[in-house]
Amino acid sequence: MTEVLYFLDCYLREFEATVEKVTDDKFIVLDCTAFYPESGGQPNDIGKLIREPDGAEFEIIYVGKFNGEISHEIACAGGTMSDGLKAGDRVKGFIDWDRRYQHMRMHTATHILASVIEKEAGAQITGNQLGLDQSRVDFSLEAFDRDKFTEYEKIANDVIAQNHPVNLYLVSRQEAEEKLSRLTTLAKGFSDEISAVRLVEIEGVTIEACGGTHLKNTGEIKGVRIEKLQNKGKSNRRMYFKLLD
Numbered sequence: 573m574t575e576v577l578y579f580l581d582c583y584l585r586e587f588e589a590t591v592e593k594v595t596d597d598k599f600i601v602l603d604c605t606a607f608y609p610e611s612g613g614q615p616n617d618i619g620k621l622i623r624e625p626d627g628a629e630f631e632i633i634y635v636g637k638f639n640g641e642i643s644h645e646i647a648c649a650g651g652t653m654s655d656g657l658k659a660g661d662r663v664k665g666f667i668d669w670d671r672r673y674q675h676m677r678m679h680t681a682t683h684i685l686a687s688v689i690e691k692e693a694g695a696q697i698t699g700n701q702l703g704l705d706q707s708r709v710d711f712s713l714e715a716f717d718r719d720k721f722t723e724y725e726k727i728a729n730d731v732i733a734q735n736h737p738v739n740l741y742l743v744s745r746q747e748a749e750e751k752l753s754r755l756t757t758l759a760k761g762f763s764d765e766i767s768a769v770r771l772v773e774i775e776g777v778t779i780e781a782c783g784g785t786h787l788k789n790t791g792e793i794k795g796v797r798i799e800k801l802q803n804k805g806k807s808n809r810r811m812y813f814k815l816l817d
């Protein structure tokens with residue numbers, strides 16, 4: 573099992589690892605990784621691996637989770653197969669930090685906006701998709717008062733400005749179930765084979781089970797602006813937002 577380095581340190585952008593498996597010359601499994609695989613509405617990281625000691629560089633163009641494994645897809649460099657990465661190779665990993673950090677800001681902002689519309693409007697979050705430029709939150713809400721969202725945006729920006737610390741915990745499934753008064757749709761109950769759960773607490777605001785990457789402090793978000801609200805039929809709603817810089 574790959575050790576997931578971003579579980580307890582989302583700010584790790586360089587790390588050392590050993591190649592455990594190579595499939596089709598381009599899908600790489602490492603013994604540990606700080607690369608985030610596409611999941612839970614958050615896009616994957618990109619970056620590079622540099623092999624020790626010859627310094628050969630391998631560009632990572634996609635990271636995904638397949639059969640429980642985090643797989644790093646490298647670009648075909650045009651070299652011969654004997655130049656490729658092999659099991660046992662030592663590598664250094666470098667994450668494209670600008671992209672990842674923007675996703676961390678978007679992701680942490682999503683937690684706050686979701687908690688505000690849940691608390692203030694009684695909405696139920698049904699999904700989300702992060703982007704670099706804008707992100708969206710889907711929710712279920714019967715009475716949809718668009719004017720209220722100006723107020724929700726203000727509440728979210730107040731929370732952001734209050735510089736709440738964000739804490740990460742790895743706990744047993746039982747502890748998680750005790751600690752969470754409610755489970756979001758992002759983690760509706762835990763399947764039996766899950767033994768450890770990652771909890772994300774924005775102190776004084778919200779605590780939930782989440783596997784994504786988060787900031788250490790809400791102040792780093794700087795601010796949010798709600799861009800667009802859409803009716804997707806019945807009680808399904810969609811909200812787009814951007815970050816303030």
Ligand SMILES: [Zn+2]
Nearest residue numbers: 772782783784
């Ligand atoms: Zn999260």
